[in-house]
Amino acid sequence: MRLEAITWERLGDALAERLLDLAPADGSPWPRVAFDGAPAARPGDLAARVADALRIRGRSSLTVGAEGFLRPASLRFEYGREDAEAYYGGWLDTGALWREVFGPLEATGNGRVLPDLWDPVTDRATRSDYVQLSRGGALLLHGSLLLNHWFPFDLTVHVSLSPxxxxxxxxxxxxxxxxxxxxxxxxxxxxxxxxxxxxxxxxRHPAWNAGQPL
Known part of the structure; x- marks a missing residue:
């Protein structure tokens, strides 16, 4: 894979431009984008940059952090607080994400998305209000291990770190x-x-594959 040097600002602009022309294959009016990466890679920072670049271009978006859809501590830590197996496959409440985020953004959905459900710090429900995403607005979901779950993303961005x-x-x-x-x-x-x-x-110096096929 050939990587090209780029600045974060230019990368945000390039991804925003790509989203302007992105038409979901299932007929949904809401493009769904993954910003995947370990916490140390800070994929949420890139999602925020793309959201800003879309706003400048007159396109709405909703940035959602997967950490707002973690399961309660009693379930996450069932096998201990440092169980890598549970972290890999059992921390994320995928059912809630399907129900509250992806379901409303299907072709027949209403576009009303819950931006978060559970606060992992307080271990309580966030009680956030639903957000109405306008037609054509993009979902920018960021978090770790996102490509494991068959979510219906229309574009996937992986922020990679060497071991x-x-x-x-x-x-x-x-x-x-x-x-x-x-x-x-x-x-x-x-x-x-x-x-x-x-x-x-x-x-300070990211590089990318320019969105070309791998």
Missing amino acids: AALRRRTPEDERWTLAAFIRYDTETAPAETADVVVRADDP
Whole structure:
């Protein structure tokens, strides 16, 4: 895969331009985009940049963090607080995401999306209000391990870190999660299957595959 150097600002603009012409294959009026990456890769920062670039271009969007759809602590930590197996496949409430985010954005949906459901810090429901996404508005969902779940994304962006960079930039008390990301790279291969790959080993100097087929 050939990567080209780019700035974060130009990358946000390039992805926003691509979204302006993106037509979901299932007939939905709402493009659904994944910004996938380990927490250390900060995929949410890129999602926010794209949202700003879309706003400047007169296109609405809704940025949703997958961490707002984690399962309650009693379920996440059923096998301990540092169980990489549970982190890999059991932390995310995929049913809630399908029901509250993807379902409303189907071709026959109403566009009313719940931006978050559960606060993992307080371990309580967020009680957030639903947000009406206008037709043509894009869902920008960011989080970790997103390409594991067969969500109906129309564009997938993976912010990649080399194993060394991932370890270096992951806080020591979170390094138990590294085994989950090694498994993810092996089983899902996001750097090979995502539509757009961004290498962010040096956070000041990203590179990308320019959205070309891998």
